[in-house]
Amino acid sequence: MNSVDKKLINFRCDLDVLDGFDEVADFKRMNRTQILIDLMRKYISDGREEINKWNVLREITGKNIPHTHLNRF
Numbered sequence: 001m002n003s004v005d006k007k008l009i010n011f012r013c014d015l016d017v018l019d020g021f022d023e024v025a026d027f028k029r030m031n032r033t034q035i036l037i038d039l040m041r042k043y044i045s046d047g048r049e050e051i052n053k054w055n056v057l058r059e060i061t062g063k064n065i066p067h068t069h070l071n072r073f
Helices: 015-028 032-061
Strands: none
Touching: 015 032
């Protein structure tokens, strides 16, 4: 991946969350970017797994199951 394949993102965060995040980052000797990218990759992986499960369920049942919070459990 070269620099062209990256995009700068910014967002607001509560200061207490940021302070705790920095404390853990310092302990793990990682920077914010490394941790956030790791978390984003995990979130994507988990999300894709959930999507695949829903697709299998939809194929098995032949029904178009809505993706609501109530139907997830």
